[in-house]
Amino acid sequence: MSNMHVTAKVNGDEVEFLCDPRETLLDVLRDRLNLTGTKEGCGTGDCGACTVTIDDRLVCSCLMLGVEASGKSVGTIEGMAEGDTLHPLQKKFVEHAALQCGICTPGILVAAKNLLEKNPDPNEEEIRYWLAGNLCRCTGYDKIIRAVQDAAKEMREAS
Amino acid sequence: MAEVNLWSGLRQFTDGELLIIVKADTVGKMLDELVSIYPNLEPIIEAGVSVAVDGEIVAGADHTPIKPESEIFLLQQFKGG
Amino acid sequence: MAKDELSNNFKYIGTRPNRPDGLDKVTGRAKYGADFNAPNMLHAAVLRSPHAHARIIKIDTSKAEALAGAKAFVTRADFPTGLEGEDFYLQENTIAGDRVLYDGHAVAAVAATSALAAKDAIKLIEVEYELLPHVTDVDEAMKPDAPVVREGAQDHSVPEGLPPNIVSYMDFGHGDLKAGFSEADFVMENTYKTEAAHQGYIEPHACVGQLGQDGKGEMWICTQGQWFIRKMCASVLGLEASQLRVTPSEIGGGFGGKTTIFSEALSLALSRKSGGRPVKLVMTRSEVLRATGPTASASMDVKIGMKKNGKMTAASAVFRMQGGAFPGMAPTGMALECAFANYQLPAVHHTGYDVLSNRPKSAAYRAPGSPMAAFAVESLVDEMCRKLNLNPIEVRLLNGSREGTKSSFGPTFRKIGLIETLEAAKSHPNLEVELGPNQGRGIASGYWMNHGGETSISMALGEDGTVTLSIGTPDIGGSRASMALMVSETLGIPYEDVRVNVVETGSLGVNEPTHGSRATFATGKAAVEACNGAIKEMCRRAADKWGIDPEAIDWFDGAAHPSGPNAGDFPPMTIKEIGRRMGRTGGPISSHHATTYGGAGESFGTHVVDVEVDPQTGKTTILRYLVVQDAGRAIHPSYVEGQFQGGAAQGIGWALNEEYIYGEDGRLQNAGFLDYRVPVASDLPMIDTIIVEVPSDNHPFGVRGVGETGIAPPLPAIANAVADATGQRLRHLPISPPKILKAIKENS
Numbered sequence: 006m007s008n009m010h011v012t013a014k015v016n017g018d019e020v021e022f023l024c025d026p027r028e029t030l031l032d033v034l035r036d037r038l039n040l041t042g043t044k045e046g047c048g049t050g051d052c053g054a055c056t057v058t059i060d061d062r063l064v065c066s067c068l069m070l071g072v073e074a075s076g077k078s079v080g081t082i083e084g085m086a087e088g089d090t091l092h093p094l095q096k097k098f099v100e101h102a103a104l105q106c107g108i109c110t111p112g113i114l115v116a117a118k119n120l121l122e123k124n125p126d127p128n129e130e131e132i133r134y135w136l137a138g139n140l141c142r143c144t145g146y147d148k149i150i151r152a153v154q155d156a157a158k159e160m161r162e163a164s
Numbered sequence: 165m166a167e168v169n170l171w172s173g174l175r176q177f178t179d180g181e182l183l184i185i186v187k188a189d190t191v192g193k194m195l196d197e198l199v200s201i202y203p204n205l206e207p208i209i210e211a212g213v214s215v216a217v218d219g220e221i222v223a224g225a226d227h228t229p230i231k232p233e234s235e236i237f238l239l240q241q242f243k244g245g
Numbered sequence: 246m247a248k249d250e251l252s253n254n255f256k257y258i259g260t261r262p263n264r265p266d267g268l269d270k271v272t273g274r275a276k277y278g279a280d281f282n283a284p285n286m287l288h289a290a291v292l293r294s295p296h297a298h299a300r301i302i303k304i305d306t307s308k309a310e311a312l313a314g315a316k317a318f319v320t321r322a323d324f325p326t327g328l329e330g331e332d333f334y335l336q337e338n339t340i341a342g343d344r345v346l347y348d349g350h351a352v353a354a355v356a357a358t359s360a361l362a363a364k365d366a367i368k369l370i371e372v373e374y375e376l377l378p379h380v381t382d383v384d385e386a387m388k389p390d391a392p393v394v395r396e397g398a399q400d401h402s403v404p405e406g407l408p409p410n411i412v413s414y415m416d417f418g419h420g421d422l423k424a425g426f427s428e429a430d431f432v433m434e435n436t437y438k439t440e441a442a443h444q445g446y447i448e449p450h451a452c453v454g455q456l457g458q459d460g461k462g463e464m465w466i467c468t469q470g471q472w473f474i475r476k477m478c479a480s481v482l483g484l485e486a487s488q489l490r491v492t493p494s495e496i497g498g499g500f501g502g503k504t505t506i507f508s509e510a511l512s513l514a515l516s517r518k519s520g521g522r523p524v525k526l527v528m529t530r531s532e533v534l535r536a537t538g539p540t541a542s543a544s545m546d547v548k549i550g551m552k553k554n555g556k557m558t559a560a561s562a563v564f565r566m567q568g569g570a571f572p573g574m575a576p577t578g579m580a581l582e583c584a585f586a587n588y589q590l591p592a593v594h595h596t597g598y599d600v601l602s603n604r605p606k607s608a609a610y611r612a613p614g615s616p617m618a619a620f621a622v623e624s625l626v627d628e629m630c631r632k633l634n635l636n637p638i639e640v641r642l643l644n645g646s647r648e649g650t651k652s653s654f655g656p657t658f659r660k661i662g663l664i665e666t667l668e669a670a671k672s673h674p675n676l677e678v679e680l681g682p683n684q685g686r687g688i689a690s691g692y693w694m695n696h697g698g699e700t701s702i703s704m705a706l707g708e709d710g711t712v713t714l715s716i717g718t719p720d721i722g723g724s725r726a727s728m729a730l731m732v733s734e735t736l737g738i739p740y741e742d743v744r745v746n747v748v749e750t751g752s753l754g755v756n757e758p759t760h761g762s763r764a765t766f767a768t769g770k771a772a773v774e775a776c777n778g779a780i781k782e783m784c785r786r787a788a789d790k791w792g793i794d795p796e797a798i799d800w801f802d803g804a805a806h807p808s809g810p811n812a813g814d815f816p817p818m819t820i821k822e823i824g825r826r827m828g829r830t831g832g833p834i835s836s837h838h839a840t841t842y843g844g845a846g847e848s849f850g851t852h853v854v855d856v857e858v859d860p861q862t863g864k865t866t867i868l869r870y871l872v873v874q875d876a877g878r879a880i881h882p883s884y885v886e887g888q889f890q891g892g893a894a895q896g897i898g899w900a901l902n903e904e905y906i907y908g909e910d911g912r913l914q915n916a917g918f919l920d921y922r923v924p925v926a927s928d929l930p931m932i933d934t935i936i937v938e939v940p941s942d943n944h945p946f947g948v949r950g951v952g953e954t955g956i957a958p959p960l961p962a963i964a965n966a967v968a969d970a971t972g973q974r975l976r977h978l979p980i981s982p983p984k985i986l987k988a989i990k991e992n993s
Contacts, residue, residue: 044497045449047918049917052918086272091271099263101883102886104267105721105722105887111273136925137926139925142500144891144894147890148883150926172417219652222697223697224841226841239654241578
């Protein structure tokens with residue numbers, strides 16, 4: 006099967022790449038575009054480690070083909086900070102020790118950022134259900150939820 | 165002369181004895197001495213045992229000293245996770 | 246270090262600074278196992294058995310070899326012969342010989358120019374099997390007429406006449422059991438069962454291996470222990486250890502499951518066969534569940550004798566555990582050692598069986614054996630408390646092990662913290678909360694002995710007075726921060742001036758993995774000892790400069806000070822000054838320490854959980870969860886709390902949902918995260934924690950390992966809470982909704 010040529014936007018930058026039509030967007034991000042921050046945990050859309058945004062909508066990139074990204078705007082963990090300025094969520098995750106091994110962290114950060122863009126003042130239940138698609142095996146979620154709450158508070162106060 | 169407590173399943177290799185007196189002054193020498201007294205213990209000890217010396221578990225630290233009044237137990241080998 | 250030398254006045258220990266690798270991990274920069282690529286790299290795929298037990302008649306790779314892009318193939322024939330014991334089993338698990346022993350057992354592997362090409366090649370390999378009968382249940386596997394998994398694998402401990410699947414036997418205990426039970430006012434015995442669970446790390450196993458014709462090799466791998474990987478790959482492939490260099494990547498979870506090899510040697514074998522090209526091998530989630538190392542399943546009989554007031558007079562346990570198709574992998578011995586550790590018992594006896602089955606080769610999972618044992622014993626204690634109308638915390642306080650107690654497994658306990666955890670749990674506000682309809686409360690305590698082990702470490706002073714610490718234990722949960730805090734405290738320099746590097750096998754002597762809750766204890770202790778060595782040298786440099794005796798110098802606040810006015814009137818010489826001049830004053834300053842540590846302080850914990858069980862659906866909701874555990878000394882409290890909470894979450898999953906489900910055909914039915922259901926964020930509440938500190942005498946700061954104990958109490962605590970809520974006692978985990986519903990319906 007011959008490769009297809011695709012153009013898209015990733016973290017605001019125009020990109021173009023070749024990929025086999027069978028490659029997932031996750032494969033493309035990691036192996037073609039060298040953006041290894043997005044992780045593969047299961048390949049079946051059950052763990053959320055591959056979470057990205059497509060035109061501001063949360064998607065498991067392992068469930069989408071690379072060719073389907075044509076013309077779309079993809080957001081990954083690499084686009085979350087602006088230069089040296091971390092997103093409040095990134096800052097709070099470190100402060101609250103909301104990560105242990107860190108493998109789920111990129112997916113959770115992308116998902117949480119999307120939540121706060123849509124709902125700047127979520128309650129605990131809303132945060133838990135929003136993040137229910139992102140598995141974490143290390144933390145038991147407690148410090149993750151607290152970090153999201155704290156980041157939301159900081160963002161509300163800043164605006 | 166320190167006393168070494170063996171677990172009951174080892175009885176078959178020690179003519180029924182579970183409390184063995186040894187002269188050794190380190191864990192490693194103690195294990196060697198056990199094998200020299202009861203050669204049938206060798207495969208068990210080669211496979212690996214943990215040793216508790218005065219309540220502290222030692223796995224593989226054969227240089228650990230033992231005193232004549234030390235309480236010594238042979239235990240199933242530790243493997244962590 | 247003697248008790249009175251431990252102080253509570255720390256500048257850095259006990260604070261909560263940001264972890265040094267935090268920035269990398271929240272930006273996606275950190276490199277994990279699958280994030281590494283090498284020039285001219287190939288991709289591997291593994292063909293695995295779809296049968297639980299079968300003879301391999303023929304493997305035909307000819308069609309696959311014709312595929313463009315397929316560059317190398319390996320089968321067992323490409324591996325050296327003549328291995329024995331544990332080395333043989335590692336090799337056999339890496340790739341099957343004449344028989345496949347479980348669903349997922351590797352049969353052949355291919356390296357190709359792309360991951361897709363490798364997957365395509367695998368589909369073209371033809372294997373002819375002759376099916377054999379299989380057995381997956383532990384009690385079934387012990388029956389005299391059970392299918393035999395392996396002939397001749399019984400060790401010296403097994404009594405005559407036991408069927409061949411029983412490969413190891415243990416019995417130990419003390420006291421007069423018969424007398425003990427007859428003294429009791431009340432004796433109860435029951436059988437409890439747990440199913441196999443997987444560690445469930447989110448990162449699948451991944452490595453890039455390279456092996457040349459000169460026998461020199463490299464491996465990049467997500468692992469808990471790079472020296473274990475080196476040793477095992479070297480054994481399996483017939484390599485010299487020093488010629489194989491293993492570099493640990495960041496690791497996305499391990500919990501014991503990444504302390505050993507599964508498919509990694511295949512990447513090296515494929516590399517060798519392809520002329521030395523690097524080969525990347527990443528497991529799929531299905532492969533991880535089918536063919537790495539889940540924990541054992543267990544069938545356990547427990548009997549306890551108690552007086553009316555709750556005082557225990559005797560106890561016995563018979564545990565049967567299967568660790569897959571490989572001897573020595575079921576944690577029966579450790580489970581039995583943990584089983585009654587909480588209690589003072591004048592008479593106690595333990596019997597254990599290690600049983601083979603047609604399942605994958607078990608690996609360690611967080612306090613191996615302890616959760617199963619806790620489920621059985623702590624459930625029975627709870628059942629007895631209910632029958633006798635006794636308070637479960639008071640019964641544990643009455644019988645609880647303390648300093649000077651002869652443990653259930655023999656040695657006398659030194660200083661331990663079980664009682665302190667019970668007292669702290671007892672006075673927590675969670676216990677005041679009034680429960681509503683369909684709600685219940687469960688309590689349980691647990692234990693893990695913890696481990697020291699081989700440790701080798703190095704620290705070096707920079708010309709600017711900052712410090713590099715090279716350690717051998719991968720950072721699974723924030724331990725770099727703890728090491729930096731211990732170094733800061735010892736040297737008296739800022740936390741930010743210490744950089745901790747986890748290094749590869751060529752840079753240090755052997756280190757045991759990050760397992761057994763040993764990293765903060767053993768690596769930390771060695772780091773302090775290495776720093777003390779450096780301090781001695783730095784004081785000598787100052788002494789030299791000042792022309793005084795090095796004994797007349799004190800080191801504190803990051804500088805050498807004359808001990809008193811008699812020593813001389815010199816301003817302190819800071820570590821920065823010493824670093825700047827070290828080249829000229831005697832050479833670079835670094836310090837190494839290597840030893841095998843014993844005497845790790847054990848950690849006890851007590852958990853309290855409130856649940857609500859929906860009588861319509863059988864669903865259990867966790868309302869409140871409290872973890873109280875003895876950490877000895879919390880170097881970085883946030884990461885200690887993290888271990889408590891993480892262990893609790895895994896235990897909750899194991900109690901309520903997680904299990905390996907095998908079909909009649911011996912195949913794993915739930916080899917994915919959809920049906921192997923681990924807790925998600927919406928399943929859990931906030932998890933309250935209390936860190937108890939009963940310092941250990943064997944660590945300069947009193948550290949006890951904390952990583953593992955936390956997974957043991959949840960299994961019984963939840964079963965006890967569900968019994969409290971529903972009146973139904975379930976003795977077979979997981980207690981998932983269908984089972985609870987069935988119990989409620991059958992008994993209404």
